[in-house]
Amino acid sequence: MAEKACKNCNRIVEDATECPVCKNNDLSDSWSGLVVIYDPEDSQIAEKIGINTPGKYAIRVK
Ligand SMILES: [Zn+2]
Numbered sequence: 442m443a444e445k446a447c448k449n450c451n452r453i454v455e456d457a458t459e460c461p462v463c464k465n466n467d468l469s470d471s472w473s474g475l476v477v478i479y480d481p482e483d484s485q486i487a488e489k490i491g492i493n494t495p496g497k498y499a500i501r502v503k
Contacts, residue, residue, distance in 0.1 A: 446472035446499035451490055453497040462494050474500025 444453055445468035447460035453475065459466040477497050481487040492498055 443470075445470055446502045448502050450492065451498045451500075451502055452492075452494075453499055462496070469502050471503040472499035472501060476500060 444455050446453055447463065447465050448467045448469050449465040450460060450463045451472075452460050452462045453472075454460055454468055458468070460468065475497060476486055476490075476499075478484055478487045478492055478495050481493045481495060484492075487493070490498065490500070
């Protein structure tokens with residue numbers, strides 16, 4: 442299974458050609474770190490990387 446990361450919002454995208462969150466199709470194979478956000482409103486990490494939708498996100502996307 443190919444996991445890529447959205448260059449716009451860092452969302453991990455599995456087997457898709459566009460990001461389900463922001464509809465961006467600029468996905469990267471080159472990412473590192475993985476964080477799962479369950480409750481964006483109660484997560485400092487989510488706030489730090491600008492996430493407001495629950496899901497899996499990369500910490501860094503090149
Ligand atoms: Zn995105």
